[in-house]
Amino acid sequence: MNAKSPKRKHLKIHTILRRTTAFLFLVLLVLGALDWISWFRGGTTGTRIFGIVPFTDPLASLEVLLAGGVTKPLIWIGAGLLVLLALLLGPVFCGWICPLGFVLDLNETLSRKVRHRIHLKGRKGLPLLEPPDGLRFPLLLFVLSFSLFAGFPLFQTFSPINFLGWGIVFGVWGGLLVLLILCILEWVLPRFWCRSLCPLGGFYSLLGKAAPFRICISKSRAGKTLCGLCTTHCPMGIQVMENFTTKGFGSIADSRCTRCGACIDVCPKTVLTLGFCGKGKPLTQELGPALPCRESSFKKNESCLSGGAHGT
Amino acid sequence: MNISRRKFLGGCGLLLGGSSGFISSLLSGSGPVALRPPGAREGKEFLATCIRCGQCVEACPYDSLKLFGLGGGLAMGTPHVEARKVPCYLCTNEDELKCIGACPSGALEPVEDRSKVRMGTAVINHKTCFAFNGVTCRVCWRVCPFQGTALVYDKRMRPTIDPKACVGCGICEEACITEKSSIVVRPANSNEGVG
Known part of the structure; x- marks a missing residue:
């Protein structure tokens, strides 16, 4: 093959899939509201499939329980199903279903492309700031205690996820203005909502802390390029390979990981996959750096860490 | 998490104390x-x-x-x-x-x-209602789903509402022929005297 021929673009399968599922959810919501399909009904906080199977946002259910006390048992079936899913799969809602996540994901891609263009022209672009982490949990606690003490489900009323749902599904457009501001803000603070503010994301993260479904790191393939593309493309700002390089774990342990697969799609050496690999066990007891073992890890059956520890 | 535990809990406490009381007073004062x-x-x-x-x-x-x-x-x-x-x-x-x-x-x-639904109670504006101003009009009576119990006509052919039977569905409000409806449902959650 001619060396000058442009490299064929790698198919970003996870990106395509996760955007398809999120878009499909939005389409189903709209079709249900238009009464074009009879088997799907609901909004962003609660849906019902075939008129029987309920799904209700577990955080919304908890807020309502704390605020209002007695509720229909149906809500617990709906919330329970999603809690089970989160216990098993982690916060997949964020990466694969959330309509706001979908919009902000597209917004981020657009902003990346524009930034790239500006960069190529040699101009100074917009400032790029790092959104603060660790605010989601205090906000979650605040929202829950607010429900308990003020008797009012605060997040369900002012959630941008709901604004989007009400705007698109029920034609209540007012809240979409808030989303527009959020989208513009995220050109400077990428994924500010998901990373720093979203209490629902925080809630799912907590539920999914021990989920077996994770982004798995292939120990035999890791450490070849050290390109760091996974980390620069992670929407949640996770140091993707850190858990492997510092502790030797075969999966991403960070609870913020939404299993969106953005890191998998950019990895040039297919180090990362989605699967039921759990938190995994460390490769060796010694905590050695993976960096010096680049060459040795090419050899079969020789672990990167042991190579690093012996000093290549 | 980067935030220390003390800061985290302190911040939550401040936020809570500051705003939950405020909103709760808003809510109890006048529900929408x-x-x-x-x-x-x-x-x-x-x-x-x-x-x-x-x-x-x-x-x-x-x-x-x-x-x-x-x-x-x-x-x-x-x-x-x-x-x-x-x-x-x-x-x-x-x-x-x-x-x-x-x-x-x-x-x-x-x-x-x-008949046990209680969304509100219909209230008639005697100033604008045709029946109270000498013109016979039975529109609200005709459409009322609880005709004869919730909405009754008196001897002078004027509509009256029985607050105990009115469900507050608003069918009369929609049907009223005056430009601004002369019969309006007062929601059950309004604070002014209901019933």
Whole structure:
């Protein structure tokens, strides 16, 4: 093959899939509201499939329980199903279903492309700031205690996820203005909502802390390029390979990981996959750096860490 | 997490103390006045129980229910009826009240019978009502689903409302022929004397 021929673009399968599922959810919501399909009904906080199977946002259910006390048992079936899913799969809602996540994901891609263009022209672009982490949990606690003490489900009323749902599904457009501001803000603070503010994301993260479904790191393939593309493309700002390089774990342990697969799609050496690999066990007891073992890890059956520890 | 535990809890406490009392006083002072769907819990309790999913809006066969937008303030995302536009027809052609069946959270509670629904009470404006100004008009009486109990005609052919029987569906409000409806449903959660 001619060396000058442009490299064929790698198919970003996870990106395509996760955007398809999120878009499909939005389409189903709209079709249900238009009464074009009879088997799907609901909004962003609660849906019902075939008129029987309920799904209700577990955080919304908890807020309502704390605020209002007695509720229909149906809500617990709906919330329970999603809690089970989160216990098993982690916060997949964020990466694969959330309509706001979908919009902000597209917004981020657009902003990346524009930034790239500006960069190529040699101009100074917009400032790029790092959104603060660790605010989601205090906000979650605040929202829950607010429900308990003020008797009012605060997040369900002012959630941008709901604004989007009400705007698109029920034609209540007012809240979409808030989303527009959020989208513009995220050109400077990428994924500010998901990373720093979203209490629902925080809630799912907590539920999914021990989920077996994770982004798995292939120990035999890791450490070849050290390109760091996974980390620069992670929407949640996770140091993707850190858990492997510092502790030797075969999966991403960070609870913020939404299993969106953005890191998998950019990895040039297919180090990362989605699967039921759990938190995994460390490769060796010694905590050695993976960096010096680049060459040795090419050899079969020789672990990167042991190579690093012996000093290549 | 980068934030220390003390800061974290302290911040939460501050936020909580500052604002929950404020909003709770707002809520108890005056719940948003709106005509709620049938079976709705009382004012503040409804706001506390409704998860704002909109399934009642979708279930309504007559498109009577609408969600509040930004103008609804704290009631944003909750359902209400604008009776002058589309009243609640109490699902007369259906086997049950559809919105109550669709509600996943129990914000809309089952009612034994359609006559037990209490969305509000119709109030007649005697100044503008034709019947009170010498012109015979039976429109509201004709459309009332509880004709003869909720809305009765007196000897002088004037409509009167029995607050004990009126369900507050708003069908009369929609039907009234004066430019601004002379019969208006006062929602059950309004603070002014109801009943």
